Amino acid sequence: MREEHGNVGPVMISKGEDPGDVRTDVPYQLITILSNLYPWMTDGKKIAVVTRKCDEKALAEFFKRGYFARDRVIQIGLACNREQIRQCRCSDPVPSVVDIGEPHGGLDTDALSEKLMAMSSEERLRFWEYQFRKCNKCFACTTNCPVCFCDECVLEERTFVPERGVPPGMSFHMIRAYHLSDKCIECGECERSCPAGIPLLTLRKLVARDFKEMYGFSPGDEKTVSPLLTTLEGESLDGDECDEC
Amino acid sequence: MTEFKPTILAFCCNWCSYAGADLAGVSRLQMPPNVHVVRVMCSASVKPEYVMKAISQGIDGVLVLGCHVGDCHYMTGNHRTAKRMPVVQKILKDIGLNEKRVRLDWVSAAEGEKFQKVIVDFVDEVAKLGPNPLKEVRF
Amino acid sequence: MPRIGVFICHCGHNIASTVSVEEVVRFASTLPGVIVADHNLYSCSEEGLDSIRKSIEQNKLDRVVVAACTPRTHEPLFRSVCEQAGVNKYLFEFVNIREHCSWIHAKEPANATEKAKRLVAMGVSKAALLEPQTEGESSVTPTALVIGGGLAGLRATASLVAQGIDTHLVEKESRLGGLLNDISALAPYSEDASTLLKELVDEVKASNKAHIHLNTKLQGVTGFVGNFNVVLNEAGKEKEVRAGAIIVATGARDFIPTGEYGYGSVPGVITQLEFERVLKTGEKPGRVVFIQCVGSRQPGREYCSRICCNTSLKNALKVVEAGGTATIVHRDIMSSGTVWEELYRNASEKGVQFIRYMLSDPPRIHKKATGIAAEVYDEALGERIEVDADRVVLATPLVSRVDSAEVGKLLKVPRDKHGFFLEAHVKLRPVEFATDGVFICGSARWPSSAKETMSQALGAAAKAAIPIKRGKVVIEAITAWVDADKCAACGNCVVSCPYEAIEIVEQDGKRVAKVNETQCKGCGACVAACPNDAMQQRGFTTRQLGAMIDSLVKHALEESP
Numbered sequence: 001m002r003e004e005h006g007n008v009g010p011v012m013i014s015k016g017e018d019p020g021d022v023r024t025d026v027p028y029q030l031i032t033i034l035s036n037l038y039p040w041m042t043d044g045k046k047i048a049v050v051t052r053k054c055d056e057k058a059l060a061e062f063f064k065r066g067y068f069a070r071d072r073v074i075q076i077g078l079a080c081n082r083e084q085i086r087q088c089r090c091s092d093p094v095p096s097v098v099d100i101g102e103p104h105g106g107l108d109t110d111a112l113s114e115k116l117m118a119m120s121s122e123e124r125l126r127f128w129e130y131q132f133r134k135c136n137k138c139f140a141c142t143t144n145c146p147v148c149f150c151d152e153c154v155l156e157e158r159t160f161v162p163e164r165g166v167p168p169g170m171s172f173h174m175i176r177a178y179h180l181s182d183k184c185i186e187c188g189e190c191e192r193s194c195p196a197g198i199p200l201l202t203l204r205k206l207v208a209r210d211f212k213e214m215y216g217f218s219p220g221d222e223k224t225v226s227p228l229l230t231t232l233e234g235e236s237l238d239g240d241e242c243d244e245c
Numbered sequence: 246m247t248e249f250k251p252t253i254l255a256f257c258c259n260w261c262s263y264a265g266a267d268l269a270g271v272s273r274l275q276m277p278p279n280v281h282v283v284r285v286m287c288s289a290s291v292k293p294e295y296v297m298k299a300i301s302q303g304i305d306g307v308l309v310l311g312c313h314v315g316d317c318h319y320m321t322g323n324h325r326t327a328k329r330m331p332v333v334q335k336i337l338k339d340i341g342l343n344e345k346r347v348r349l350d351w352v353s354a355a356e357g358e359k360f361q362k363v364i365v366d367f368v369d370e371v372a373k374l375g376p377n378p379l380k381e382v383r384f
Numbered sequence: 385m386p387r388i389g390v391f392i393c394h395c396g397h398n399i400a401s402t403v404s405v406e407e408v409v410r411f412a413s414t415l416p417g418v419i420v421a422d423h424n425l426y427s428c429s430e431e432g433l434d435s436i437r438k439s440i441e442q443n444k445l446d447r448v449v450v451a452a453c454t455p456r457t458h459e460p461l462f463r464s465v466c467e468q469a470g471v472n473k474y475l476f477e478f479v480n481i482r483e484h485c486s487w488i489h490a491k492e493p494a495n496a497t498e499k500a501k502r503l504v505a506m507g508v509s510k511a512a513l514l515e516p517q518t519e520g521e522s523s524v525t526p527t528a529l530v531i532g533g534g535l536a537g538l539r540a541t542a543s544l545v546a547q548g549i550d551t552h553l554v555e556k557e558s559r560l561g562g563l564l565n566d567i568s569a570l571a572p573y574s575e576d577a578s579t580l581l582k583e584l585v586d587e588v589k590a591s592n593k594a595h596i597h598l599n600t601k602l603q604g605v606t607g608f609v610g611n612f613n614v615v616l617n618e619a620g621k622e623k624e625v626r627a628g629a630i631i632v633a634t635g636a637r638d639f640i641p642t643g644e645y646g647y648g649s650v651p652g653v654i655t656q657l658e659f660e661r662v663l664k665t666g667e668k669p670g671r672v673v674f675i676q677c678v679g680s681r682q683p684g685r686e687y688c689s690r691i692c693c694n695t696s697l698k699n700a701l702k703v704v705e706a707g708g709t710a711t712i713v714h715r716d717i718m719s720s721g722t723v724w725e726e727l728y729r730n731a732s733e734k735g736v737q738f739i740r741y742m743l744s745d746p747p748r749i750h751k752k753a754t755g756i757a758a759e760v761y762d763e764a765l766g767e768r769i770e771v772d773a774d775r776v777v778l779a780t781p782l783v784s785r786v787d788s789a790e791v792g793k794l795l796k797v798p799r800d801k802h803g804f805f806l807e808a809h810v811k812l813r814p815v816e817f818a819t820d821g822v823f824i825c826g827s828a829r830w831p832s833s834a835k836e837t838m839s840q841a842l843g844a845a846a847k848a849a850i851p852i853k854r855g856k857v858v859i860e861a862i863t864a865w866v867d868a869d870k871c872a873a874c875g876n877c878v879v880s881c882p883y884e885a886i887e888i889v890e891q892d893g894k895r896v897a898k899v900n901e902t903q904c905k906g907c908g909a910c911v912a913a914c915p916n917d918a919m920q921q922r923g924f925t926t927r928q929l930g931a932m933i934d935s936l937v938k939h940a941l942e943e944s945p
Contacts, residue, residue, distance in 0.1 A: 065873075065874050065875055066873075066875065066888075067873075116339075119341075121338070121341045121342065121343060122341065122378075123341070124339075124340065124341030125340060125341025125342060125378055125382075126341070127341070128340045128341055129341075129382050149872045149874050149915070150870070150872040150874075150915065150916045151870075151872060152869065152870045152916065153916070154294065154870075154915065154916045154917045157917045157926070159294075159298070159917065159926050159927050159930035159931075160294045160297075160298050160917070160926075160930070162302075169301055169302075170297075170300075170301035170340070170379055170382065171294075171297050171298045171300075171301035171302070173340070174297040174300070174301060174336055174337075174340065175293075175294050175297050175298075177336045177339070177340075178293050178294070178297065178332060178333060178336055179915050181332050181336070203339065203340070206339040207332075207335065207336055207339055210332075210335035210336075210338075210339065211332065211335070214331055214332070214335070215328075225879075227328055228325070228328050228329060228332070228913075229325075229876060229879045229880060229913070230324075230328075231321045231324040231325075232314060232321075232324040232327060232328070252936065252940040252941060254933065254936055259456070260796070260818070260819070263454075263456065264456060264798070264818060266483065266484055267454045267456060267480075267483040267484075268798075268806075269483070269488060270454075270482065270483025270484060270487040270488050271483060271487070273487050273488070273490065274488060275488055275489070275490060275491065276488050276489070277489075278485070278488075278489040278492055278495040278496055278498075278499045279499075281499070281502060281503060281506065281936055281940075282480070282484050283506070283929060283932055283933075284455065285908060285924055285929070286862060286906055286907055286908050286921070286924065287907040287908055287909060289880070289907060289908065289909035289912055290907060290908025290909060290911045290912050290921060290924065291912055292911060292912045292914075292926065293912070294926075295926075295929060295930070295933060298930065298933055299933050299936075299937070302933070302934075302937045302941075303937060303941050304933070304936065304937060304940075304941070312796075316793065316796055318796060318819075318907070319882050319883075319905060319907035319909065320606070320882045321882050322882065322907050322909050325880060325909055325912065325913065326912075329912065353798065354797075354798040354806070354818065355792075355798035355799055355800065355806065358801075361488075380941060
């Protein structure tokens with residue numbers, strides 16, 4: 001990141017170039033930028049990218065799907081500072097290799113998640129209804145999401161999200177929650193980029209917790225396959241015998 | 246006050262549950278007229294998006310019926326359904342809807358009586374939950 | 385804008401006695417895109433089909449919706465009418481308002497009518513988005529597999545090999561013939577059963593097309609019509625065979641009484657099949673009392689086994705002809721039809737006695753110093769009488785074999801609550817299962833006489849030969865395709881396909897999923913796996929199913945009070 005004219009933005013530094021005055025403290029999904037950049041990197045050269053733990057997980061999701069060649073991406077591990085960790089209610093902030101920054105431990109709980117799950121379902125629905133009513137369907141959440149891989153989003157398809165303008169209706173957020181259930185790396189980019197201030201990261205965290213409870217799976221590990229893409233093999237099929245046969 | 250009659254959408258796979266529904270019909274097994282069956286080839290083709298679309302538009306309950314695990318016409322199709330639908334249910338719960346509004350069950354082509362039982366139970370359960378609150382949340 | 389025609393079937397009283405067909409027609413005519421809405425007394429009758437055909441032509445329809453029974457039986461019929469009238473058969477949509485409506489809501493005509501309207505609206509909304517399709521083909525393994533080496537299986541095999549088709553005949557016992565091995569003679573003309581069996585076995589064995597597997601059980605089946613892969617267990621050894629079609633001829637067994645009428649405790653009380661063995665030996669039968677419906681037509685086993693009355697009549701005649709006496713104690717004699725009624729009259733004239741009993745007061749069997757006494761309340765006389773006998777023959781029903789459950793499971797074919805196999809449709813698709821390429825004949829389907837068994841076996845063999853002789857099966861155009869613009873090549877579909885029919889390829893400089901249509905079986909698993917809307921199944925596109933949901937929302941939630 002580099003500050004120019006009072007704005008902080010990502011910066012590309014070529015080999016041999018003086019990096020100058022760069023900053024590493026701004027939360028920014030560099031993997032989203034990398035995924036836009038990658039198709040243009042036709043010269044076969046390598047790219048190094050500053051990766052926090054969530055970026056590292058996002059990269060794993062990319063490698064898993066064969067989107068990036070692993071040997072062309074070099075990770076520069078960045079440990080998040082306390083403020084960043086607090087903002088993301090991040091439980092897992094330390095990258096596998098720390099090149100920059102001081103490692104700090106993660107947070108165990110997300111206060112809003114706890115508060116929501118302590119509510120009655122009616123209250124919880126009222127909460128989300130209030131939040132989703134603010135949505136103006138700007139697609140910032142999907143555009144800035146590092147693991148939304150599609151160019152054209154299913155949420156733009158009128159079959160699933162009515163073309164009635166804004167707000168887009170519940171299906172928009174439910175479908176997005178489902179799509180991210182096996183790949184969200186909890187970077188919090190959706191929440192940060194939401195101009196309406198919807199606590200989208202909290203919804204991600206709620207679904208992630210359920211998903212982990214059900215399938216013992218968390219996204220961001222290159223070696224594991226999403227349970228949504230495996231069969232029940234290896235799992236007990238007992239108790240599902242047809243009465244007739 | 247009139248008794249609440251839920252509107253229910255059911256996805257039935259062509260090979261087992263749709264045939265089971267047909268058998269229930271041939272056997273004249275009586276059930277409440279709230280369930281509307283959409284035929285698909287396999288329960289694995291039921292996009293969770295359909296379920297969420299229906300629920301968010303105010304449908305009171307969605308049933309997904311497939312072949313018994315191990316009996317899928319397409320070998321492992323229903324394994325995927327068995328994995329996906331619980332996620333849908335959890336998302337419903339997380340946003341404050343009752344996860345019982347979505348049910349996944351298995352009905353074979355020979356189980357007309359089971360089909361009837363599933364329909365009667367589910368209609369009863371959804372009726373008890375009351376109208377889908379999203380019916381009023383049409384934004 | 386599509387031009388949709390909607391045809392609502394009365395199905396005689398089947399639909400019309402519950403659903404107000406006229407009201408549904410009126411409603412259908414108001415739906416968007418509907419040019420004409422009409423009704424037929426029986427849409428599937430020649431008259432009904434003709435009127436649909438004419439309506440398509442007169443109104444220049446390009447989409448057809450029929451609301452009637454189930455697509456699982458009648459869809460091909462209506463599709464062919466569309467084709468005859470020049471409309472692609474995939475522009476037809478079936479709405480089920482009989483099995484899924486009138487029959488199951490018989491006591492709620494008003495609600496059933498409303499539901500029928502909504503179902504029709506859903507069907508019309510899908511129909512408007514249907515697209516014409518062309519069908520693919522796949523090759524057929526020119527071999528048949530017959531499961532069961534009894535009369536049904538032998539007859540079917542004999543027919544198949546006579547047609548020049550290589551046939552694997554699988555029998556779990558060490559010899560062919562099944563129940564026929566135990567039977568003395570066949571009703572009504574008392575032909576020698578062993579002669580028939582020998583002729584059939586010789587015919588099959590003489591053919592080099594017949595491959596007989598004794599002591600063999602079915603272990604696994606994969607594949608589909610034209611290309612089944614079957615794993616056999618031949619005396620403990622696994623063996624794989626391939627088949628284009630499969631015939632189930634696993635038969636039935638006789639019900640063994642559990643102590644009724646002194647069976648097992650009073651000497652001389654035997655089952656009909658045991659009596660057949662006695663008759664085979666040529667032993668003098670003596671005084672014989674037959675008791676009918678032992679273990680059938682009663683709570684728990686309600687069905688009539690159909691063949692036991694005629695068997696008793698045939699055997700009673702044999703007893704009388706051998707100088708003995710015969711009494712048939714029955715609930716009703718079921719011997720309908722010309723030859724069977726003649727058999728009954730013949731038995732009657734030759735001195736066979738008939739006594740009717742009631743389920744509430746069944747005969748009682750006592751052991752006597754010499755022989756057995758059967759005490760029966762004779763309805764006609766209004767008094768209890770005693771008949772002396774040397775043998776009491778219990779006419780027990782045929783019941784399903786225990787291993788039919790396993791066969792059903794392996795082949796994914798249904799059985800009824802008594803364990804007999806269920807045909808696709810008793811009238812429209814006899815001897816066929818709903819699963820393409822799998823057929824059924826003989827007593828595995830329902831207790832059948834030898835003659836019926838052989839007719840069914842010939843029917844099943846003829847039907848099984850169709851795909852084999854054609855050499856190809858048409859693949860229904862319900863395969864998947866990719867909208868390349870939307871595909872992000874995430875590979876979810878590749879992993880989800882049970883048939884490995886999808887791969888990621890480079891196309892116009894972009895990585896996209898590609899479906900191999902000959903491998904695709906049209907399950908749609910990839911559609912649901914796709915995080916986008918890129919993967920689509922023909923005839924079940926997300927737009928089509930989405931329109932059905934929208935239609936239900938509109939008609940059930942928005943337009944109702």
